[in-house]
Amino acid sequence: RLLSVQRRFCQQGSENMNRRTQIKKVLCVAEKNDAAKGIAEIMSNGRSRRKDGLSVYNKLYEYEYNLFGQNVSVTMTSVSGHLLGLEFKSQFQKWHSCNPVLLFDAEVEKYCPENFVQIKRTLEREVRQCQALVIWTDCDREGENIGFEVIDVCKAVKPNLQVFRAHFSEITPNSIRRACQTLTEPNINISDAVDVRQELDLRIGAAFTRFQTLRLQKIFPESLANQLISYGSCQFPTLGFVVERFKAIQAFISETFFKIKVLHEPSEEEMVEFSWKRHRLFSHTACLVLYQICMESPTATVTAVTSKPKSKWRPQPLDTVELEKLASRKLKISAKETMKIAEKLYTQGLISYPRTETNMFPKDFNLTSLVEQQTQDNEWGAFAQGILDRGGPNPRNGNKSDQAHPPIHPTKYTNSLQGNEKRLYEFIVRHFLACCSQDAQGQETTVDIDIAEEKFSASGLMIIARNYLDVYPYDKWYTKIIPVYEQGSQFEPTAIEMVDGQTSPPQLLTEADLISLMEKHGIGTDATHAEHIETIKSRMYVGLTADQRFLPGELGMGLVEGYNSMGYEMSKPDLRAELEADLKLVSEGRKDKASVLRHHVAKYKAVFIESVRKAKKLDEALSNYLGQAQEYTEQEQELD
Amino acid sequence: MAPDAVQAVGSWLRSRWQVCVPQGWLQACVEWLQQEAGGRPLSLTQLQQQTLEQWLQTDLRSLGLPSLPAALGEALKTELQGNVCVQLDSLQDVSQPAYSQLQRIRGSDCSNDQIGAVTQATQRPWEASPTRMLMLQLTDGVRSVEAMEYKPVPQLNTSLPAGTKLLLRGPITCRLGVLLLGPQNVQVLGGEVEELLHTNSQAHVLCRALGLPEPEQAEEEEEA
Numbered sequence: 109r110l111l112s113v114q115r116r117f118c119q120q121g122s123e124n125m126n127r128r129t130q131i132k133k134v135l136c137v138a139e140k141n142d143a144a145k146g147i148a149e150i151m152s153n154g155r156s157r158r159k160d161g162l163s164v165y166n167k168l169y170e171y172e173y174n175l176f177g178q179n180v181s182v183t184m185t186s187v188s189g190h191l192l193g194l195e196f197k198s199q200f201q202k203w204h205s206c207n208p209v210l211l212f213d214a215e216v217e218k219y220c221p222e223n224f225v226q227i228k229r230t231l232e233r234e235v236r237q238c239q240a241l242v243i244w245t246d247c248d249r250e251g252e253n254i255g256f257e258v259i260d261v262c263k264a265v266k267p268n269l270q271v272f273r274a275h276f277s278e279i280t281p282n283s284i285r286r287a288c289q290t291l292t293e294p295n296i297n298i299s300d301a302v303d304v305r306q307e308l309d310l311r312i313g314a315a316f317t318r319f320q321t322l323r324l325q326k327i328f329p330e331s332l333a334n335q336l337i338s339y340g341s342c343q344f345p346t347l348g349f350v351v352e353r354f355k356a357i358q359a360f361i362s363e364t365f366f367k368i369k370v371l372h373e374p375s376e377e378e379m380v381e382f383s384w385k386r387h388r389l390f391s392h393t394a395c396l397v398l399y400q401i402c403m404e405s406p407t408a409t410v411t412a413v414t415s416k417p418k419s420k421w422r423p424q425p426l427d428t429v430e431l432e433k434l435a436s437r438k439l440k441i442s443a444k445e446t447m448k449i450a451e452k453l454y455t456q457g458l459i460s461y462p463r464t465e466t467n468m469f470p471k472d473f474n475l476t477s478l479v480e481q482q483t484q485d486n487e488w489g490a491f492a493q494g495i496l497d498r499g500g501p502n503p504r505n506g507n508k509s510d511q512a513h514p515p516i517h518p519t520k521y522t523n524s525l526q527g528n529e530k531r532l533y534e535f536i537v538r539h540f541l542a543c544c545s546q547d548a549q550g551q552e553t554t555v556d557i558d559i560a561e562e563k564f565s566a567s568g569l570m571i572i573a574r575n576y577l578d579v580y581p582y583d584k585w586y587t588k589i590i591p592v593y594e595q596g597s598q599f600e601p602t603a604i605e606m607v608d609g610q611t612s613p614p615q616l617l618t619e620a621d622l623i624s625l626m627e628k629h630g631i632g633t634d635a636t637h638a639e640h641i642e643t644i645k646s647r648m649y650v651g652l653t654a655d656q657r658f659l660p661g662e663l664g665m666g667l668v669e670g671y672n673s674m675g676y677e678m679s680k681p682d683l684r685a686e687l688e689a690d691l692k693l694v695s696e697g698r699k700d701k702a703s704v705l706r707h708h709v710a711k712y713k714a715v716f717i718e719s720v721r722k723a724k725k726l727d728e729a730l731s732n733y734l735g736q737a738q739e740y741t742e743q744e745q746e747l748d
Numbered sequence: 749m750a751p752d753a754v755q756a757v758g759s760w761l762r763s764r765w766q767v768c769v770p771q772g773w774l775q776a777c778v779e780w781l782q783q784e785a786g787g788r789p790l791s792l793t794q795l796q797q798q799t800l801e802q803w804l805q806t807d808l809r810s811l812g813l814p815s816l817p818a819a820l821g822e823a824l825k826t827e828l829q830g831n832v833c834v835q836l837d838s839l840q841d842v843s844q845p846a847y848s849q850l851q852r853i854r855g856s857d858c859s860n861d862q863i864g865a866v867t868q869a870t871q872r873p874w875e876a877s878p879t880r881m882l883m884l885q886l887t888d889g890v891r892s893v894e895a896m897e898y899k900p901v902p903q904l905n906t907s908l909p910a911g912t913k914l915l916l917r918g919p920i921t922c923r924l925g926v927l928l929l930g931p932q933n934v935q936v937l938g939g940e941v942e943e944l945l946h947t948n949s950q951a952h953v954l955c956r957a958l959g960l961p962e963p964e965q966a967e968e969e970e971e972a
């Protein structure tokens with residue numbers, strides 16, 4: 109179990125500390141100013157002194173705290189996400205500076221972007237007086253990597269600095285206090301995985317983006333002269349899914365089917381429709397034969413009446429992907445917007461960390477107090493109280509755990525939110541309460557009948573206990589009344605009809621569908637799905653229909669078709685999925701950073717060289733959409 | 749050439765298999781088999797077996813000997829009595845869309861298509877796999893008739909080659925010119941007709957049903 113591991117680490121940590129310099133002053137660094145403020149407020153019991161840093165957005169909070177078994181003075185500050193960026197050395201930065209193939213091997217370096225220099229200088233200034241640094245960035249891969257950026261900056265000015273990592277999933281007093289008691293060493297493996305991803309994304313993205321932009325701008329000057337045609341190893345498979353579905357719809361051939369429908373009106377206000385066990389037939393003749401057989405002896409015999417309990421399951425605890433999908437489906441808030449709001453709710457201490465793959469609550473998790481907090485609400489308070497009165501929370505757990513964060517849940521009650529923030533918070537609360545309550549219970553009755561040896565059936569549903577549905581309006585379950593039929597009895601149907609219908613193609617993807625596909629094929633992580641989707645939208649590779657479904661644009665179609673026709677399945681998920689799997693192994697310390705980098709650089713470089721060789725295919729595919737391709741001379745083609 | 753050998757083979761085909769063939773074909777077939785044997789005399793059993801084999805590989809159209817009653821297709825409802833040998837020209841499962849069957853054959857069905865299909869969740873288990881219903885195009889060489897798998901007939905399946913010979917055992921109800929088959933009505937004798945294998949393969953049958961251009965032979969081999 110994770111917590112006990114951390115406790116053991118902590119003991120070792122404190123033994124080490126005794127041997128080192130005594131710690132009097134500690135620098136704490138959070139990922140964002142809001143988080144720093146929230147954590148400082150908790151640690152100082154609201155008595156921190158706020159000071160300005162060199163960066164106007166990142167304040168300093170100073171207070172005393174009992175850490176490492178002694179009173180120390182703490183300076184809590186923050187970065188604004190990544191402090192450093194990765195870039196090619198200056199001689200490779202200009203678009204025309206080199207053949208893009210060189211970008212797979214060109215030297216890269218981390219640098220501090222202009223707008224973060226003041227943050228960096230604040231850290232350098234503050235750390236000089238400190239003996240220890242505690243990293244309070246978000247507890248996920250990116251957070252760990254940001255932590256190492258902070259460590260590198262600080263250690264550069266203070267080499268003998270002692271460094272610790274705080275682990276927390278929510279900005280609440282209990283969680284922050286526990287984090288202070290269970291400091292560990294930062295995890296370099298997790299940070300390495302991010303370094304690998306960053307470097308690969310930079311090399312692959314820059315090489316392909318420069319190559320296809322420079323080429324296609326010249327070939328289709330009228331439509332693309334000023335267009336950046338970006339390539340990313342996640343973007344393209346994501347675009348690929350949208351194109352694949354669109355093409356499936358285009359290729360689809362609708363067929364007519366026929367079926368027999370039996371209607372029975374036992375009394376004036378009751379009407380039962382029995383459906384055919386054969387479902388439907390794609391032959392008019394076959395259906396007509398069976399219809400005639402029925403019409404010749406149309407008496408129905410009730411062969412079975414079965415009644416069995418049926419439940420509608422309450423939802424499982426929320427992980428990030430479910431949150432994005434449900435918010436998109438039920439609240440019509442996009443994944444990107446959802447995550448933005450969720451992060452804000454998290455830094456305000458209202459919900460737990462929203463980037464998690466866990467959908468089960470740990471056994472010792474204090475759900476009761478979380479449910480209690482919600483009893484004061486006017487709308488769902490009574491339901492929350494009901495959970496407590498009827499034996500307490502009983503979550504329907506899933507089986508996934510990332511061993512880092514619990515499922516997304518409310519950590520504090522509020523009724524002062526507005527707009528989408530209010531809607532999303534309410535959703536998270538209702539989902540949590542629903543998950544902690546009981547499945548809805550019903551009784552389903554099925555009536556089977558036989559007409560001239562053809563079988564039909566109808567069913568009804570009686571809802572016995574709505575349970576979770578009372579707090580979860582996002583799920584619907586309807587009563588369907590069916591009259592009483594007795595086994596063995598006979599009746600004359602009101603009508604026996606032969607009806608036809610058409611098969612219909614699959615629908616264009618919704619955002620929720622797209623996230624499901626990305627997850628299924630391992631494209632990106634739960635933390636990045638929303639960004640990749642946003643990128644293909646902003647590049648105009650895809651658009652949205654009026655009912656918010658993804659439709660590929662001409663450029664998107666042409667690019668996918670072009671690369672597919674080269675034979676390399678760059679719009680297919682396999683290449684990227686293998687990379688994601690390796691990143692996971694690096695983060696677990698089971699594969700080494702350098703060899704994974706080497707392997708994937710070589711692989712994508714080979715694909716790149718081949719793509720350049722077959723670049724004409726790209727022109728051809730695009731000219732179907734963008735018109736005549738202009739001549740592209742060998743001189744212009746710097747790559748050969 | 750012993751005329752009684754030809755007769756013995758003919759009556760064996762009739763009595764054992766309900767197979768009727770024109771006298772001329774039978775005579776020619778027996779003679780040819782004896783020639784092929786290269787002077788080694790064939791036993792009657794060998795001759796019978798090999799003639800049956802030849803018949804199984806023959807397109808019944810070339811024999812031109814009707815065995816189905818003439819009026820079968822005309823009556824609203826009638827019954828086929830006795831036993832009749834017929835040739836299966838083609839068959840198609842009409843309980844499933846031809847499009848999805850064709851995609852499966854071509855290996856181009858895509859599991860990603862299922863994602864997001866909202867109808868999926870509300871489908872009842874028995875709707876997901878409705879009972880198969882094969883529609884069969886049959887001929888006795890002169891008259892054609894359709895047959896449907898009214899009750900499941902496990903002996904039949906879509907990989908039976910075009911030209912397979914079937915023994916139909918009456919009585920079989922016939923409505924609107926369609927024979928209603930149950931498991932007791934069908935015995936698969938085997939065989940195929942080479943000329944039909946390509947044009948009546950599943951891919952061709954399904955393409956025709958969908959109004960698609962039919963695949964070239966080369967393409968098909970690639971697919972296989």
Ligand SMILES: [Mg+2]
Pocket residue numbers: 139246250251
């Ligand atoms: Mg973060």
